[in-house]
Amino acid sequence: MPLFRVQNWDDAYANGANIPGGERWPEAWVQPAADFRTVTGKRAELDIAYGDHPREKLDLFFPVGEPRGLFVFVHGGYWLALDKSYWSHLAGGAIGHGWAVAIPSYPLCPEVRVADIVRSVARSVAMAAARVGGQIRLAGHSAGGQVVTRLLCGGTGLPDPVAARVDGVMSISGVHDLRPLLRTEMNETLGLDIREARAESPALLEPVIDVPVICWAGAAERAEFVRQNALLANVWRGLGLATETVEEPDRHHFSVVDGLAQEDSPMTTILFS
Template sequence: MELDDAYANVPYIPGGAQYPARWTVAAEAFRAKLSAERRAELGLAYGEGARQAFDLFHPKGAARGLCVFVHGGYWLRFDRSLWSHLAAGPLARGWAVAMPSYDLCPEVRIADITRQIARALCVLAARHEGPLALVGHSAGGHLVARMAVPGVLPGDVAARLSHVMPISPVSDLRPLLETSMNEHFRLDRATAEAESPALMRPLSVPVTVWVGSDERPVFLDQARWLAEAWNAGHEIAAGRHHFDVIEALTDANSRMVSQLLG
């Protein structure tokens, strides 16, 4: 399809195919450490089905709030188990961190995944008091942006959002109609528009759109479209590509974590 190459990341990142294995090793080691310290609750259900579950990591002492990380993978692949180590930065700042999985296309539609993440946030909000900071990467960036649109979350949950940070998001789904991935998404123009945050008005909540300077041009465009449509913060991380831009979440003192948590 016409835009397949434009939305392909792996061929344009040195060692791109090795990143999932690297993430898996780092995440497993992190979970083992937090489990040994009794600061990890793993596989907590928020809905029906094995993938509708989240891992929850606790800081030392009382939590200042809850940070939720939503993973990417083009709504087609991956789960929460690859990303646990990204909780390190917020945890060190005293925030609890939750990481949900969700069902994948083509078994479900993207709109179904949006509803699943909203359900996960409702379950998490019932467990934790205080502010909710949302961060998501790639397809996860799309999903956290959708949470910042009126009517997606119940009003009492939406009112607790302290910051929403889409990292390298897909904010306008209409270009995906011109990719072979749409065989799995089953989008038409109407459903693509209905799931495109860049075409919607946001809640009154702080939003920062983050992207790496070395990402594919379409991801630079997608980030800019959302930032401009929402009059949001727009950070371009120098020298970062689609796979390493998220590494700043491991550093409590990074600009990304500081912006996310305040």
């Protein structure tokens, strides 16, 4: 039986360089997001401060009529890049199902640590939850997948009454074990050490919030993202949680989030059914 060892960890976690036409992202998201903000108009509240840091702001989008609940989407970018403005259009699917949608920005490494980002996002969820009633569902892409699943493990400052309203989580191409990143050049900027990598890896922790967790990745992603996706669902199922692993055909690391923009996509349907 042939054995496989990762020889190049930077390549294993490099997305754009391994996707045909990958240089189009993240700019490919800018115009659809801007158009969505224009269309939603008065049904959006932008740049709501949820903390003292200049990047601690969120956008809140509302459906027509009373919201069924609150959906929070946490963006990726390896904890190093991007902000809420790239992703507004991804609120479309949830809004179509009658949910309000919060999309926060957060401080980035190396100014802060990964652990600080998780706590910042916890504050954003609490702020949005104070404005929108009902159940809360969380989703995050890539680094955002680590953040939303880490929120289930306690010690993040998420208030207990808010945590009690969370009834489902989707990690989209999430990085659930941070230890491999210690071997990458990006860690010179991330600044992870083994202690923090272990403490902030959801796959190494026990969740204290017992809700269904869907781990969703594109079947055409880098092998490490497919492995990380299945890893969390496997480990947490062994801890008693209801989990599901999905590998969506013909989706890569950037296109895999497109389903959130569409009311009738498989991703949105499973999230809001």
